[in-house]
Amino acid sequence: SLVKDTFVTSKIQPTLPQITIPPSIGTPDNVSTTIVDTSALPHERATLNKEIKKSNVILLVYSDPYSYERAALFWMPHFRSLGVNVPVVLCANKSDQTSSTPTDQIVEDEILPLMAEFKEIDSCIRTSAREHQSINEVFFLCQKAVTDPIAPLFDSKDSSLKPACVSALQRIFYLCDQDQDGYLSDKEIHDFQIKCFDKPLSDLDLSNIKTSIQRHLPDSVTEKGITQSGFILLNKLFAEKGRHETIWLILRTFHYTDSLSLQSSFLSPKFDVPVNSSAELSPAGYRFFVDLFLLHDKDNDGGLSPSELSALFAPTPGGLPVQWQENDFPSCTVRNDANYVTLQGWLAQWSMTTFTSYRTTLAYLAYLGFDSSPSTSSSHTSTLEALTITKPRKRPSRPRRRRAPPVSRTVLQAFVLGAPNSGKSTLLSTFLSRPSPPSQTYSPSLQPRNAVNTVELPGGKQVTLILSELGDHEPSILDNAAKIAQCDILLYTYDSSDADSFAYVVNLREKYKDHLDDLPLLFVATKADRDRVRQDCETQPEEYAAELGVQKPLHVSVAWESVSELFVQVAEVGLNPGSAYPKGEGDRDWDGEGTIGYWVAAGAVCVVAAAVVGIWRRMST
Numbered sequence: 001s002l003v004k005d006t007f008v009t010s011k012i013q014p015t016l017p018q019i020t021i022p023p024s025i026g027t028p029d030n031v032s033t034t035i036v037d038t039s040a041l042p043h044e045r046a047t048l049n050k051e052i053k054k055s056n057v058i059l060l061v062y063s064d065p066y067s068y069e070r071a072a073l074f075w076m077p078h079f080r081s082l083g084v085n086v087p088v089v090l091c092a093n094k095s096d097q098t099s100s101t102p103t104d105q106i107v108e109d110e111i112l113p114l115m116a117e118f119k120e121i122d123s124c125i126r127t128s129a130r131e132h133q134s135i136n137e138v139f140f141l142c143q144k145a146v147t148d149p150i151a152p153l154f155d156s157k158d159s160s161l162k163p164a165c166v167s168a169l170q171r172i173f174y175l176c177d178q179d180q181d182g183y184l185s186d187k188e189i190h191d192f193q194i195k196c197f198d199k200p201l202s203d204l205d206l207s208n209i210k211t212s213i214q215r216h217l218p219d220s221v222t223e224k225g226i227t228q229s230g231f232i233l234l235n236k237l238f239a240e241k242g243r244h245e246t247i248w249l250i251l252r253t254f255h256y257t258d259s260l261s262l263q264s265s266f267l268s269p270k271f272d273v274p275v276n277s278s279a280e281l282s283p284a285g286y287r288f289f290v291d292l293f294l295l296h297d298k299d300n301d302g303g304l305s306p307s308e309l310s311a312l313f314a315p316t317p318g319g320l321p322v323q324w325q326e327n328d329f330p331s332c333t334v335r336n337d338a339n340y341v342t343l344q345g346w347l348a349q350w351s352m353t354t355f356t357s358y359r360t361t362l363a364y365l366a367y368l369g370f371d372s373s374p375s376t377s378s379s380h381t382s383t384l385e386a387l388t389i390t391k392p393r394k395r396p397s398r399p400r401r402r403r404a405p406p407v408s409r410t411v412l413q414a415f416v417l418g419a420p421n422s423g424k425s426t427l428l429s430t431f432l433s434r435p436s437p438p439s440q441t442y443s444p445s446l447q448p449r450n451a452v453n454t455v456e457l458p459g460g461k462q463v464t465l466i467l468s469e470l471g472d473h474e475p476s477i478l479d480n481a482a483k484i485a486q487c488d489i490l491l492y493t494y495d496s497s498d499a500d501s502f503a504y505v506v507n508l509r510e511k512y513k514d515h516l517d518d519l520p521l522l523f524v525a526t527k528a529d530r531d532r533v534r535q536d537c538e539t540q541p542e543e544y545a546a547e548l549g550v551q552k553p554l555h556v557s558v559a560w561e562s563v564s565e566l567f568v569q570v571a572e573v574g575l576n577p578g579s580a581y582p583k584g585e586g587d588r589d590w591d592g593e594g595t596i597g598y599w600v601a602a603g604a605v606c607v608v609a610a611a612v613v614g615i616w617r618r619m620s621t
Contacts, residue, residue: 001129002035002139015039021139033143049082056146057087057122059138063094068110076118087122087145090114091138096128115156122150123242148248152260154239161236164260165247169235171315172254173228175369180295180311183225196253212237255366267363269384276392276485279358280411281351285386288370293346303340316367321360323353332450334432344454345432351464352452355411356486358387393488405578412574413466413486417474418493419504420444423526423558424469427493430558431467431567445471455571463571467491478512488574490521494541496555497530503537506544520573520580523553524566530557549583 021033122145193201220230255266296312334345354361365383428451494501
């Protein structure tokens with residue numbers, strides 16, 4: 001009847017050859033469908049089992065009490081015995097012979113008991129080949145059972161949406177609630193309709209939707225709009241009415257897979273950062289995170305409280321990124337007096353995350369709903385718009401590194417190295433405008449620690465600076481060429497009031513000479529408010545710096561207001577590293593006495609050349 005489009009009265013063969021419905025004939029998702037007829041005869045059982053195992057969906061047909069009983073007693077258990085877990089569409093055929101029996105009674109007496117017993121049954125339908133009733137529809141149901149399966153969405157036994165589906169719909173509600181007031185307003189619903197279905201929603205249709213929701217949950221529709229529970233209920237009604245393809249269209253618009261997880265290509269799109277380059281937030285990325293901060297700062301106090309952060313990260317798995325938790329967020333960035341992260345600290349944190357783990361930023365941009373236009377279809381969405389790649393940072397060879405060009409990046413990382421109790425942790429706390437309280441007991445930093453903040457340079461340019469204290473991981477990090485490559489500048493600290501402090505720096509540089517000599521550096525003498533002592537070292541810090549050809553140690557104290565100038569200078573050296581590279585043997589030809597000798601030799605060549613030209617002219621005359 002499907003092929004001929006009419007009832008075939010002549011005798012037909014017991015098993016028809018397979019047919020293929022091409023994608024052009026209105027199939028869901030533009031897929032081809034192959035229909036395989038089978039026989040239940042015992043001698044055909046091997047062929048039957050083979051086809052069952054190859055199938056994506058099974059159309060189980062019955063037409064009388066005997067074949068109905070076999071559906072429950074033989075066929076469904078047989079499918080299970082073969083280890084097959086595919087949807088089954090139950091078809092009550094020859095409905096013209098039972099036309100006197102109401103459909104509702106047949107559904108209640110025959111179909112619902114089977115569906116309750118066997119969860120594999122995806123849907124059911126009554127057909128009649130003689131009257132050509134629902135013939136096309138039954139095969140459409142089979143197609144839909146594969147392309148838009150009900151099983152991941154709806155529990156027919158409990159008549160409820162499954163937890164994974166509810167979680168996905170809750171995230172979608174969050175993303176569509178653009179003002180985060182807990183309601184989908186009429187405008188937000190219209191934007192949602194355009195995004196998912198690419199066509200507007202009439203006022204009458206919207207009114208009917210609200211009426212349907214109110215009939216079951218009166219409080220879920222107010223003047224402000226539809227609540228989250230109302231939105232979940234609406235999708236439950238779709239599932240109950242067999243319109244689960246609508247739910248799938250919504251889910252797929254928001255990049256969900258058939259397993260109700262977000263597409264890996266959406267969470268982690270292809271984004272390759274070349275060697276010596278880094279990833280940074282683009283203007284669109286900064287704007288997105290600024291808007292996100294302002295949207296969730298409900299009390300307008302300039303900081304995100306724990307409850308506001310929890311609401312902001314609601315659509316993400318596990319809340320805060322793991323990297324943030326490891327860095328003890330928000331202690332690693334700028335906070336206000338109430339210990340809430342400020343907008344400056346929020347943006348600095350994301351800048352650091354993008355610099356150190358841009359894939360984390362890409363994933364959270366996806367979770368949090370970065371979208372170039374909320375009302376456009378998902379095909380226009382790309383989280384890559386939020387990131388940009390910096391120009392490669394040129395690491396010149398040693399003979400030429402002191403002429404290194406300026407760096408164009410806006411995010412810089414400095415490793416803070418030095419002896420225990422040299423003030424590294426205090427410097428990081430001061431960088432965040434939260435000086436450590438005075439304590440007589442020294443507590444060493446065991447775990448790596450980062451501090452990130454924005455530094456404003458003369459002229460108004462702003463740079464995000466990351467100060468990293470390595471803790472007990474210092475040896476493994478300094479031995480790791482990849483970790484060293486991420487660093488822009490080395491900040492060597494020593495306690496100017498401790499005679500043994502600078503020797504640690506000298507020994508450290510000697511131990512990891514191959515790696516550390518390739519980076520620009522600054523020496524910082526901390527605790528300058530105390531009495532300065534001579535360092536118990538063969539070379540004093542000033543002489544050591546002079547031998548390396550870098551500037552003398554900066555004497556600072558966290559008790560002085562001028563300590564902020566240190567961070568400006570660190571950023572400036574990171575952007576213009578040439579003069580901060582330590583001088584090596586190959587550099588002697590380019591500075592000092594070597595440079596003078598070079599210019600003297602060049603001048604002598606010029607004089608000889610001029611004399612030769614003069615003699616030649618005189619002889620010519």
